[in-house]
Amino acid sequence: MTKLKVAVIGCGSIAQHRHLPEYASNKNVQLVAVCDIVEARANEVAEKYGVKAFTDYKELVKSGEIDAVSVCSPNYLHAPISIEALSNGLHVLCEKPMATSQEEAEAMIQAAEKSGKKLMIAHNQRFVRSHQIARKLIENGEVGKIYSFRTAFGHPGPEGWSVDGKNSWFFEKDKAFIGAMGDLGVHKTDLLRYLLGEEIVEVGAFVETSSKEFADVDDTAVCVLKTESGTIGTLAASWSFTASEDNSTIIYGEKATLRLEDNPTYSLVAQYTNGEVVNYELGKIQSNDNGGQKNTHVIEEFVGAIVEDRDVPISGTEGMKSLAVILAALKSNDTKTIVRV
Structure with missing residues (x-):
């Protein structure tokens, strides 16, 4: 089976403690890239996991190299990054709170529906x-x-x-x-x-x-x-x-x-x-x-939903x-x- 190619956007603590190690240990996943606005941090994390480093999320989601992303950015960027990724045909796992307004949350849900890709919110x-x-x-x-x-x-x-x-x-x-x-x-x-x-x-x-x-x-x-x-x-x-x-x-x-x-x-x-x-x-x-517990089960549920093509357990609507x-x-x-x- 071909592995799911995944990137993590935002290399702060939640990415380093949860998303990255859980992706790295998931047999269905190939970690491909990380992205952080702080170049030194992106490079350091990329080196640790043997993946590519990006500083511009738009460049990453348009690269054609990935199938799915985790959005681990500051809250105000959750919606813009998620929408950009979904619009480029990527599945999205977004940290909570999913957005900063009802309008943003609705736009994320619409982007998921339009693209036919999965949007899951990380309510662990x-x-x-x-x-x-x-x-x-x-x-x-x-x-x-x-x-x-x-x-x-x-x-x-x-x-x-x-x-x-x-x-x-x-x-x-x-x-x-x-x-x-x-x-x-x-x-x-x-x-x-x-x-x-x-x-x-x-x-x-x-x-x-x-x-x-x-x-x-x-x-x-x-x-x-x-x-x-x-x-x-x-x-x-x-x-x-x-x-x-x-x-x-x-x-x-x-x-x-x-x-x-x-x-x-x-x-x-x-x-x-x-x-x-x-x-x-x-x-x-x-x-x-x-x-x-080190395993939050969020990553395995997200990956499982994509691999088995079933509904994610916590949809954008639930997050909203x-x-x-x-x-x-x-x-x-x-x-x-x-x-x-």
């Missing part, structure tokens, strides 16, 4: 074992009616993990468009939609900068969310959890409470109203901390629905009103 929380099992428990009625939920994603901030530290694009509004809410919050809006099997329809949010004085984006956000069936819960996203990472979700149901990634030993704890407790030991969630919640949260904070998604 759907591939975490505890989240998948919890979804099944909710789906098959074991939890009963969902009464409420709370989810949090927080860590000390990108300066500890971005290749550029405090000078990272993550902290610049014109490049990131949104801070912790876009970096972490969008993961959790996607997770809640996946777990609950329904859409979030109303958002009330406070979005602030409390710990990163040098940043011109938010570093802490707390949202109240309401689903289409009327369930309410909270979402917190923060770069100000300075001691350790929190990546937990709790679902409060009629028959059980599910605690996901809330216990250091058990990835999922199901506490039933009859007193029974089931502990699931599933290994640590993907994380930048030591011991976190998760983005819409974040955009509503920003609007809620700006207008001091509850916003319909």
Whole structure:
């Protein structure tokens, strides 16, 4: 079988920690090129993987040398690069948040439809074992009616993990468009939609900068969310959890409470109203901390969808629905009103 020829655009931390090593270890993939606006970085990564280096993404996507790309650029370039790649007949895996506006997201989806190529958004929380099992428990009625939920994603901030530290694009509004809410919050809006099997329809949010004085984006956000069936819960996203990472979700149901990634030993704890407790030991969630799972399953799902010509698990439309919640949260904070998604 001929291998899928892949390039990675943007050689920052997410590319170096996730996309590149996962492509390199995938038997169906031939890594062909990398691209970064910083020439020295592009060359260094290219040398490490024995591939070609580019500094201009347009030149790369028009080169005729590749079948698919990962878009790991700053957020404001997600849509332009993805659209350019799709328009040149390439499959696209785009990091989250997929775009900086509804219009951009729609343009990406249209470009994918027009080209007949696959567009997948890298929402990796759907591939975490505890989240998948919890979804099944909710789906098959074991939890009963969902009464409420709370989810949090927080860590000390990108300066500890971005290749550029405090000078990272993550902290610049014109490049990131949104801070912790876009970096972490969008993961959790996607997770809640996946777990609950329904859409979030109303958002009330406070979005602030409390710990990163040098940043011109938010570093802490707390949202109240309401689903289409009327369930309410909270979402917190923060770069100000300075001691350790929190990546937990709790679902409060009629028959059980599910605690996901809330216990250091058990990835999922199901506490039933009859007193029974089931502990699931599933290994640590993907994380930048030591011991976190190294394989996010995003790359294998993307490659598998292309090779087997099946639908990607997280389409552009799914990415847009998760983005819409974040955009509503920003609007809620700006207008001091509850916003319909």
